[in-house]
Amino acid sequence: MPALAELSPGQRGEVLSVTGDPALVQRFYELGLLEGEQVEVIALAPLGDPIEIRVGNSRLSLRRAEAAGISVRLISEG
């Protein structure tokens, strides 16, 4: 069960659990990042942090530390 931050650009996963600071978890929910959703890592910033992800029709930037609480099930490509 990898964390979202461990995915490389182009990889997709299904969110299994969202944990962490309540305010952070709530913000994830508000942005549509919740259990059962599919996420895709789109890009990494030049220094590897933060990461750009797609969830639904939104693009989000989140720091690795923040993405650490999101665990995903890798969806095989193709």
Next chain:
Amino acid sequence: MLTATLTVALVGNPNTGKSTLFNALSGLRQKVGNYPGVTVEMKKGQFSTDGVTVDLIDLPGTYSLAARSPDEMVAVDLLLGRRPEEPRPSVVVSIVDATNLDRHLYLTSQVCDLGLPVVVAVNMTDAAAAQGIKLDYAALSERLGVPAVPIQANKGIGLTELTKAIREAAEKGSAPSGPAFPELFESGAAELQKEFNGEVPAFLVRRALIDIGGYTEQWLIEQHGNGLQAKLTSAREKLAAAGHAVPGVEARTRFAWVRSAVAAAVTKPAVPPVTWTDRIDAVLTHRLWGMLIFLAVMFLMFQSIFQWAKPLMDSISSGQEAIGKGVESVMPVGPLRALLVDGVINGVGSVLVFLPQILILFAFIAILEDCGYMARAAFLMDRVMSPCGLSGKSFIPLLSSVACAIPGIMSTRVIENRRDRFTTILVAPLMSCSARLPVYVLLIGAFIAKPGSPSWLPGLVLFAMYMIGFTVAPLVALTLKRTLLHGAPPVFVMELPAYRRPKIGAVLRRMWEAGKAFTIRAGTIILAAMIVVWALLYFPYTDANGESYPARIEKAEDAVKENTDRLKELKEKDEASKKEPAEGEPASPALTDDEKAELEKLEEAAALPDKLNGEWKRNSLLGRTGLWMEPVFRPLGWDWKIGVAAMASFPAREVIVGTFGILYDVGDVDPKAVGDDKAEDEAKEKAAGLTKAVQEEWAKDPVRGKYGVPVALSVMVFFALCCQCAATLAVIKRETKSWLWPAFTFAYMTTLAYLGAMLTFQVGRLVVG
């Protein structure tokens, strides 16, 4: 029957086109509403439709009504009719993005819980159509229980239908029911509600239950004591035990509601098409290309505020000088004329001179924000800023501050987090701005760039001065974030909006608003500071014999004017006589004794106005204060004159150059002419005269004679770190809405500057030996 005035609030996610809709509806009839105790401003507009006047309030863009700060609470309180300044809205318009309804309707579902009539404005229908997304508005309205109106805010399409829907909703006055929460949640919230005897709206009680550690919880505990904490915790535990843990229960309930509506009303292509945003993002957030493009954009932006603004700023200064001279020529000498010319006209000029930089920076920021690039810039720079406790959003404000802290501080509005924003505001003045340059150039020219010293040394010293700001600012930021502005770690999750073409009208509006805000709100404070410092340097204006200095100076100047031609003639004759005669020509005759005496007298008279001016300023209130304060300046290696010049530069750093000129009897020197080869001859001569005068004056003194270089460095370090800039302080006051923060900024920067200058001088003295 409908009342003649309707209050309508506009709510939506950031980047939904909310402001565009607001502007399209209210046109130019707008004003800014301020709310005590918070830094948010909300725009209010007005329009009429069918004899009904609509007061429109544009609430700040937000993803949710779960308030986490006093700033966010203002919007919620306003919607609940709990702000004394505003009536409760009759209708709430929830604006959503047609291409992303699944997420945007989440906020709509919260708005539906407010107990107010709601109208959903579905914006960007053209973008949705381009992506093959089809919407059935009748089905959407039915499922949501509120009217949903398609609009294109940027083209003004659908506004008539929207205003009609708003009127009808107000007429009906019925609030939607919104999503149904689990039974257990409802009963838990109802039980909690009993605690407050109906004093707190149900909406807030539910928020307190859901938002762990949120603002509503903090506020209610403050009001009703710590006993409430235990009750909240036990209610939450009960919910968690039944599988309805907060905050997840809210997300699941609302998204289930949203999804059922979307499923009924939206048809999406099976495979989402690759959008322009995907293609552009592949380049702009690319690790290499994205970075190169970012650097190019930043270079262009920086260059434009640094260079393009210069001709405009110069023409403002020349205009101000011309008006000042015009007034001088028609008014008699006296305090009134001096107040008008040196206080008011000079003050207004020094306010207006910032406008070009502000307007150019805000044009850039408006374009970058409107097209969606601002968020990408913050994404690229986040890792660079995170070590000092800030986020990528602080990068552009701090970079802009290298040109000038004023537009830099004003641009911190892009930072939503209050503590991050305040930290950025407080360290922005440490960035080495262009007003420090004349001070550096003058002192480097006088003491560092001496014949015989290595040619790279002046450049190195200048570089070091810039590095002071770049080093100290992150350290101060980190300290502030750990102490004064300490708090729970902010959430840095940020949406990267779809790219959009910026609208010229919106850009011009942003420039206009920024310019107006600065000129009116900050301008008056700057003007007041200028007049106070002018008065301190003007009074008393009589010498020991009770004669007026300005009158004596004018008389001396008239005498100089009368004798200009004679002085020139004698000088030329004198020079000619000293030259070796060319071959075959007779030698020029030497000056006679009478002529020599006359030349001497005339030269003395020519220097008299500047000498009198120096004497006057040295005896002014500020001059005397400086003399009295000399012990304070001594550890920095300064004499009282340097101290007075530093104090007189409170309105703006570059003023020190002119004040040095006056105190060293060379007259008022234009700081722009220092080190500028293209300056006019007269200005250049004065600047050169000042360089020489500083060298000579310091050479006369045992301390500054021996330690000229350490003293010069100490003055430069002081100016690198101090906040001698009334405009910066005025803008900090405006942006933080409190005098506390500008006072703090001035205090901490002056302390840093003093300590830094002292360290520089003391170490320098040891090195020189």
